[in-house]
Amino acid sequence: MTSYNLNHIKILEAESIFIIREVAAQFERPVLLFSGGKDSIVMTHLAIKAFWPAKIPFPLLHIDTGHNFKETIEFRDRLVKKTGTKLVVGSVQESINSGRVTEETGPEASRNILQTTTLLDSLEKFKFDAAMGGARRDEEKARAKERFFSHRDEFGQWDPKNQRPELWNLFNGKKNIGEHFRIFPLSNWTEMDVWQYILMDNIDIPNLYYTHEREVFNRDGVWLAKAPSMELKKNEKYETKKVRCRTIGDISCTGLTLSTANSLKDIIKEIAATRITERGGRSDDKRSEAAMEDRKKEGYF
Amino acid sequence: MDSHKDNGYLDMELLRFTTAGSVDDGKSTLIGRLLYDSKSIFEDQYEAVKIASERLGEKFINLALLTDGLRAEREQGITIDVAYRYFATPKRKFIIADTPGHIQYTRNMVTGASTANLALILIDSRKGVVEQTKRHSFIASLLKIPHMVICINKMDLVDYKQEVFESIKKDFKNFASKLETQDIRFIPISALKGDNVVEKSKRMTWYNDSSLLHLLETIHIGSDENLVDCRFPVQYVIRPNNDKFHDYRGYAGTIAGGIFKPNDKIMVLPSGFTSSIKSIDTLDGPVDEAFPPMSVTIRLNDEIDISRGDMIVREKNSPIVGQDFDVMMCWMNEKKLLLKGKYTIRHTTKTVRCIIKSIHYKVDINTLHRIESDKEIGLNDIARISIRTTQPFFYDKYKINRITGSIILINESTNETVGAGMII
DSSP states (O other): OOSOOOOHHHHHHHHHHHHHHHHHHHOSSEEEEOOSSHHHHHHHHHHHHHHTTSOOSSOEEEEEOSOOOHHHHHHHHHHHHHHTOOEEEEEHHHHHHTTSSOOOOSTTOOSTTTHHHHHHHHHHHTTOSEEEOOOOTTSOGGGTTOOSEEEEOTTOOOOGGGOOOOBTTBOOOOOOTTOEEEEOTTTTOOHHHHHHHHHHTTOOOOGGGSOEEEEEEEETTEEEEOOTTOOOOTTOOOEEEEEEESSOOOGGGBOEEEOOOOSHHHHHHHHHHOOSOGGGGBGGGGGOTTHHHHHHHHTOO | OHHHHHTTTTTOEEEEEEEEOOTTTTHHHHHHHHHHHTTOSOHHHHHHHHHHHHHTTOSSOOTHHHHOOSHHHHHHTOOOSOEEEEEEOSSEEEEEEEEOOSGGGHHHHHHHHTTOSEEEEEEETTTOSOHHHHHHHHHHHHTTOSEEEEEEEOGGGGTTOHHHHHHHHHHHHHHHTTSOOOEEEEEEOBTTTTBTTTBOOSSOTTOOSOOHHHHHHHSOOTTSSOOSSOEEEOOEEEOOOSSTTTTOOEEEEEOOBSOBOTTOEEEEETTOOEEEEEEEEOTTOOOSOBOTTOEEEEEESSOOOOOTTOEEEETTBOOEEEEEEEEEEEEOSSSOOOTTOEEEEEETTEEEEEEEEEEEEEEOTTTOOEESSOOOOOTTOEEEEEEEEEEEEEEOOTTTOTTTTEEEEEOTTTOOEEEEEEEO
């Protein structure tokens, strides 16, 4: 190597590894929130890199809505086995059964909001004091002002107007008992960066991200997958299309993209050309202009 | 271009820049244009902003609504906090720390500036250099942002006259002689009409230099890091304790300065023990050289007791070791800085306690004058103070190294970050 310049992906990687190590050093019981989506897969990959040849010194926490693509769960279990990490599951179904939350009804029903309660209950139950998530600032405008180290009060709430200043690489994880932090090591990554990194490091991702045939239906311009938990409205019908996921979340709110991309390079080309944001297919963000901010204040991911 | 696409755009550099400006000098328009023209604003975002602008009764699409994400900001039409924005061209990825320009938000400007390679400062061509221009430039200089780009905006409103541009440039240079920034560029632009933003303007043929985007894409940032003084703050000790790596003991961290190589003779601070580097490890395999800002794991040839907060340096190039030093402190909290007060202090990966020994003077950030009579240091004030720490620090002056020369202070009862300091 003749020049002492890293490319942008290597700089982002180094920054994220620094943050993840900082979390392991500053907190007693950190946890990595794992959704089965590409961002949390990249996070897990970075955590492996941060501590190699030792194992990741914290468990993964999956908040399971029960409404998953089956591929997500298979992928999760394979990854956990391969890396020898510990997996903890917080179940939204159990929160419903125990009466902590009430299920929404009707065709627009989603378990997305219910996850917040399950997440906060799980953090409390296992006494996790730092929850690392794969959220990125480019995803949504309420996230654009999020810190790497984001303080949460004893109710798990975020106060966007009273955030701690964050300078240089000096991160302040000090807190009182009962409070916790949400940590976002991928803050500075964009969707494109994540895909470039997956390509660069040849990271295994669920097949859902590549083109496949699937029974889908169109709701308000968004393609959604046929699933037992999804009710059709009048005028909606199932069709078989070649689709892929751009994000993977709960099946009820994950919009699918019509696509024939079947390699990482195809996906990168598709994203370079696309004119719609990644979360454009997420019906959970469409509920109101500040939908994300409101959910985040209450303790959402 | 096509070969570029084939490697998945992996040969891009990263440039972090900060912007500052007041409500009406066209900063949001400029950022909006950079994002829009580089196709980093998507159709659904554009639609959402259009609908929101109409609801607020605005005639034009207000691109500030793209960055002002919080409900309170949209309702009050102000920017509260640093917003981070991202865009990329085939050459570089850009991270913008977009900071509000009001006087009470010095804290945000300092935050945005702390990680930036470049400061973008906007001047309204009709108003010239105003107090706020000076304030922004001073903070950029104080935070040692290596490059400064002065955009003289709204050239369309002064008939694209060269005299206006030259006169403002002269005024700024007069003022800038007090600053330490070496690399200062000037560009006449109209963010609204797009002159010299992405494409070179045909309406200012007298201007022979690059458009703003071209400058951002090409400005040399390779020598922004300190590659001379080797500094490796130990962040985490890696001990796998498994059969395959039974005796492995590695020191994980991010290179803060210099170039480390296997076999280099090193010294560990604070113990002063010396050894040499056995290997520099990553999951992708050992590396021959490690330089800023790489995150690596270093193994040594001797067993030395090393823990988080220690620093690995070259044997013959040590940082300053000491408990007493002066800092330029930017105060970030409503509770005033307490003389003789005790705070938690963080420097690299080390956290100890400190006491504020003396407050020397406050800086008037509009005139850069020292105010020796005023020692009340409140929110958004900048002051020179002396600190004594409970344990020795291994530090460099901030102008030598931004990582080993910076500290934050934490209030011990509220846990808030209350001050950011640059070691003098």
